[in-house]
Amino acid sequence: MNFKEKFKEGIISAKDFNREDIEYILKRANEMRDDKKYRDLLKGKILATLFFEPSTRTRLSFESAMIRLGGQIIGFHSGDVSSIKKGETLADTIRTVENYCDGIVIRHSLEGSALLAAKFSKVPVINAGSGSGEHPTQALLDLFTMVHEGLKLDGLNIGIMGDLKYGRTVHSLSILLSNFDVNIYFISPKELMLRNRDKDYLRQKEVKYKEIEKYRDILNVLDVLYVTRIQKERFADIEEYDRVKGFYIFTKDDLKETKDHFKLMHPLPRVDEISPEIDNSPKSIFFKQAYYGIPTRKAVLSELLSD
Amino acid sequence: MNFKEKFKEGIISAKDFNREDIEYILKRANEMRDDKKYRDLLKGKILATLFFEPSTRTRLSFESAMIRLGGQIIGFHSGDVSSIKKGETLADTIRTVENYCDGIVIRHSLEGSALLAAKFSKVPVINAGSGSGEHPTQALLDLFTMVHEGLKLDGLNIGIMGDLKYGRTVHSLSILLSNFDVNIYFISPKELMLRNRDKDYLRQKEVKYKEIEKYRDILNVLDVLYVTRIQKERFADIEEYDRVKGFYIFTKDDLKETKDHFKLMHPLPRVDEISPEIDNSPKSIFFKQAYYGIPTRKAVLSELLSD
């Protein structure tokens, strides 16, 4: 079964991707870097971006990708300006909006939201962030970035650091990586460690991983460190937050400890996890992730929406 | 005088439509179901969607229809993010925005808003909901749905149920139906009965109607039941609301009492007026209304905005 056929109902979870699927979509993403070739591929198609939770980055990235394929956008940017306020269920919203478009991108605060949407929708649904659950297209663009910034996925030593409990990006990324021969170092304060269900999944896929609290000791081992934002608001005790915060400001001095080909990533937005003084280092590729997001999402949209 | 000429200033009230106008626009709507034929009709045209009150359904429906005709959209989704907050009058907003577009769709909390907008605008204005007043394109798509789901307007026995006092959809629908030989059963708690001015209009047009409080007795008479949301917030007395609520949960058992060709409609969003257990019945056509909305609005836009 080819990619188009397999994902015809949408992109809901990273768990649906095997190695072949990933390699295929990264190949397609690379082809999508040619701006001219596919500029009319989705002419006449409409993508609905339903953002029940606010987002700058992900929404604008999808919209830009859709436009660069010749398609058009409708949507809303906040649960406030929608029928939700009048008490409508998600299922009803989907069964209405599917009549207005050829595909739906959804971000919602509940974990099962994208799956539910796909169940009710006649058109393909793309999960652009389902609560603390998943964010599969972010993980795809992260892999695409790694590959094109000189890293090899097989044999990769990757640190994933920050809010591993609630971070949906982290979940989808580690799931996708489970299809490759990687060593993962999960770095977080105890309170924000990966949930058991996520670890169970990785164990079942025989992924080699370690959980640690400090990143400095392993800096010279890593090929890439993927930093995520620690959400201050999760902490009941502000002193605990302050204790933790100290571990996670990646600085110029840290960068010196890393290998020559080391890369530093972050899904953004960041607050203070990475010191701005190293923004211009060739090892810092977090703004390039935004760049690689466009061809990755063009690839996803072209598979799901083209005739 | 043809439709285009008659409505060149816009679509403000269902009262402006005679039988011939309705039949013409429904015929055009049917032609608009061909997605390919008119895809460049409004190329180069811009529609401004000015939603001073939030809306998912209506706004996205208009925007999708405009895009499917090759046109483009500008607009805002909430009175919060506009010059209104700075104290601007509606007349000034219109005399500004008319310079940026070829047509305006407006939703506003005041009843006379669309009429006022049309008075000041050089470009056609479409009323997408004026307070408790009217919502004429919803009524047009409702008729289009009925006709294409096998109902005949002449001789139709229709129940219209729910908030008949404040429901703008109900007002426009009953006004359009007054051009046909229909029997209307207005079903509502006393507090939410049709206003006198609306009844005066129907009497003057010699419409056969009855006002009742319970729908169960007439279920076997109806060809179609049009349910609307009862807005809890209108009730001063919560006990009164609770008393009323019981009448208006249409269930599987109710459906059994209906004729074979009976259809159940709702402009949506619904809260709990229709039990989800019957969503998949062929008699339930409320999600199809969203589908029929696109060709109906394409027809309206093409008449008003094409050269």
Added chain:
Amino acid sequence: MNFKEKFKEGIISAKDFNREDIEYILKRANEMRDDKKYRDLLKGKILATLFFEPSTRTRLSFESAMIRLGGQIIGFHSGDVSSIKKGETLADTIRTVENYCDGIVIRHSLEGSALLAAKFSKVPVINAGSGSGEHPTQALLDLFTMVHEGLKLDGLNIGIMGDLKYGRTVHSLSILLSNFDVNIYFISPKELMLRNRDKDYLRQKEVKYKEIEKYRDILNVLDVLYVTRIQKERFADIEEYDRVKGFYIFTKDDLKETKDHFKLMHPLPRVDEISPEIDNSPKSIFFKQAYYGIPTRKAVLSELLSD
């Protein structure tokens, strides 16, 4: 150095324009009044409209101009629905969004915002209002309006009235006018006079100006009066506001005192500075400013974004 080359990083301040630049862009704006000729000029280009502060007029004007050149739009309308809430810096937002688009239009509450954005952006940035600082494209369209409504910039006697302290439109307009042989009458209550730094700039450019409190005495001298909104919220003392307010309701009687070719302008929105009874006078050209804004912004966008 031609315009395109000089402004390749964007339009940030009116101070960057010399007389030749202004004359060039007004000439281009005039050519842009032909709707057909340039309708595909920016096909395939994406403009990001980043409005951290709400706006109807300016945002919709830019979006309409972009669409009329064949381009497309992404963006957000309020700082509320963006990553800013998560603590992201403006520099990070820009370095992300630049990957999604070919140009950025930014409105932000801080004076240095547009300059900062341009410093970090790979794509051209247009300042659509930076706090109390500047709003250069508004000033360009104001000049374009004057010229095409029969006024000559050299020798012009212009009154600029209202909030001269915080009004960004006023700042950019007087800076642009400093390139011509004009007499400016700055009319405001003492509390809202031009800031010293703005006056220093004008003196250095040898602009002839006077500061006065009442406009009635000079009405017969003026070729044009440019009125701006007095923002009630600036006044600590409501009595002071009430005292001031009286000066600034321009009425029918005022209009009678003016020259035959006199023109009354306002960037809008207005509250009550201009009495609606004179809206239809040929001397009132404030709604025409919105009209002239489209070709002016088309000219700016075409210079910055075309290949």
